[in-house]
Amino acid sequence: MAKKSRKKRTHVPEDGTDGSGSKVPKSLVIRRGKTAAEVSELVQDLRHMMMPYTAINFQEDARNRKLTLQQYSKHVALPMGISHLMAFSQNDNRLNLRLGRTPEGPTLHFRVHKFSLSKHIKALQKRPVSNTAGLQSNPPVVVTNNFGDTSNNNSASAAAPHVKLMRITFQNLFPAINVAAVKLSECRRVVLFNLIPGESTSDTPGEEGSEKTESTPLVEMRHYAIQANAVGVHRRVRKLASSSKRKLPNLHKVQDIADYVTGQTATGGGSVASDAAPSDSEAEDDPRHTIDLPDSYMGQRKSQKSALKLVEIGPRLTLSLVKVEKGLGHGDILYHAFVKKSPEEVATMKAKKEKEASLKQERKATQEANVERKRKAAEEKREAKRKRKEEREKSLLERLRQGNPDKDENEQSSASSSGSGEED
Template identity: 45%
Template sequence: MPKRKKKRTHVVEDEERGNGATSLASTAQAAPRSMVVRHGGGEVEPQLNDLVSDVRLLMSPATALKLKERKGAKIRDYADMGPALGVTHLLAFSMNEGGNVNCKVARLPGGPTLTFKVKRFSLMKQVRAIQRRPIDTSSGIFQSAPVVVTNNFGGAEAAAHIKLMRITFQNMFPAVDVGTVRLSEIRRVVLFNLLKDEEEDVEVRHYAVRANPTGVNRTIKRVVQAKIPNLSKVDDIADYVVGNGGGLGGAMSDSEGEDEASQVILPQKFVGKGNAKSQKSALKLVELGPRIRLKLAKVEKGLVGGDVMYHAFVQKTPEEVKEQRAKISEKEAIKKRRRAEQEENVARKVRAKEEKKEAKQKRRELREKEMMESLRAGGGGLQNQNTSESEGGSGSEIESGGEDA
């Protein structure tokens, strides 16, 4: 009988800390983790589910691609569960009755929360459908985090909500260390472009990085890239290389002569045939999707609640802001008082239960003591009675014996 092989995952002991538990929350400090969910009840359009799946691919690999949302779950439920799993950012998509799609980006565990209105979007399958040579998504491009590029967000002179958007977008992805990063891991780019208009929309684009070797003609490049050449119109391989037959001239590649600024000398080996170290290659961005147009609607100080730091559609006076803060403080005080009352009620019930248990134990001990005393008293009387009966019996026998004599 073959020996059973263990397949379960065991906790690796941490020798430095001296314990055997490894927390996901501690590992989340090195790189951010995200959770992309769809919340809200009722039926939604199938495109929203596809959008959530595409955003999960965009945020990969530090996100759950096959996360199953619980029916009726709220954002607060995911927010409470996230920190235990090491999640630092929560992206929640919802659709209202009018068909408008909203997206909340929350920083766990304490906020802030940015609410965006999704004005329009295009899915991955729609972007790939209009491309002549779409990128191969099965080549492992989603196994490494993308590079984040923020454009037109300004510097120190930008508005507070613009700075907050830029910082939030940058912190959603791990930072790139130029000194230690491997070139083969830079496979994707996520662009957040702020459109300088009255709406202040943010356009999100997702690209894949493609590199093609340059400096050689098209025929040699095909051989280097392990593509089988068509030799039906030539008599010798030399004719194919030189281009003397079949109209195959030693033409340059499509990307080689168009933009020389995109041609770089690779410091390390990159993915693809012919992209070796110190080789001159032309870089090209191929869009993956999705395309999303966002409009910042509201910024909340807390986690899906608290003070409203920015609102794009509602402008309040200082008196209204003061009144709103007073209502929030009163609500928090009521919640704190109710929590204290609930804790006191729980403690009172626990005390009553313990007192009842102690009283029951005392009654049991008292009954046992009375029973033992009664047994002792009953046993002594029975012994005296037996003794007297035995003495009386002996006298009768003597008397009867005298009469016979």
């Protein structure tokens, strides 16, 4: 008798974890309000970058584009288990990005200085790499550069609090990597966040004693695909081995395959395949970029010496942090790039906000008390009306039992007749 087969679970665990018990962050990239067509394409490119833990096919309803982040968090993020919201909005002057953690914040406000779509990056490359489903099946590796020394507590190398918050937020957008259990085949992409510190410039150049102002630091985001090429194999041989039947090189100028490998034509001179030459960014010949693979990776065998290369697949963003809010789209301002306040001003504003909040609570309590009072009055009125109706019905039943149901009518008619006789 044949052994009964058992189906194994091949989908993502239902509890929202990565299988090891750690919570997997999920993101939602949306646009709010009216935006240009390029912004819609940028949103779609970012969703492909955030794969596989993102809503790739989410459609924003035109009626819901003015919803606040709190409403998105309550009605969309919490039911779907989304941990981060990325909302793009545009006005006549700039493009803004708000990155918030649900449901309680914080929220980082960025200004998008410039961006490039994936199609624009591919158009400039000689050998572009498509962001296929094979690359998107696993989350990318996150690399943060120049955000401060995380292993040294020295005050000279410690980063500012808002810079640390940016680094932590960018890292938490993607699942954490367990170095002891990660598979090499799962590392196919890299997302780089590079911080460019602001430079101190004087308000009045050329004058001594002028005040120094520091420009806002910029954050560059890049998205790369990892490629591995065997070292010690001729490039043309490797091209033949990795090419499919539809992408074979042009061999009409050679009489033998050896001529193609050596680069000789039938007449004995000239290179036959200029497309087989490496690009300027390839690093097969640099020993610093070659490693012995600890496991099979992208068609390369285990322990084979291979050269690693990063190929940008987009999108590309240049951001600057404007402010940080404590809550999700609201709350205290923890940092502002352009508005600086003293501790006394902060305390005064906080006291003013608390007073406004208390007055609002008082008004709300008064309104609720008025509503409750009116509700009780209406309830008492309905109860009194019900009691009067019950009394009338009870008196009518009593008259029916006594056999004089028209007693009140007879009394009224006699009273009316007596009144008319007195008038005569």
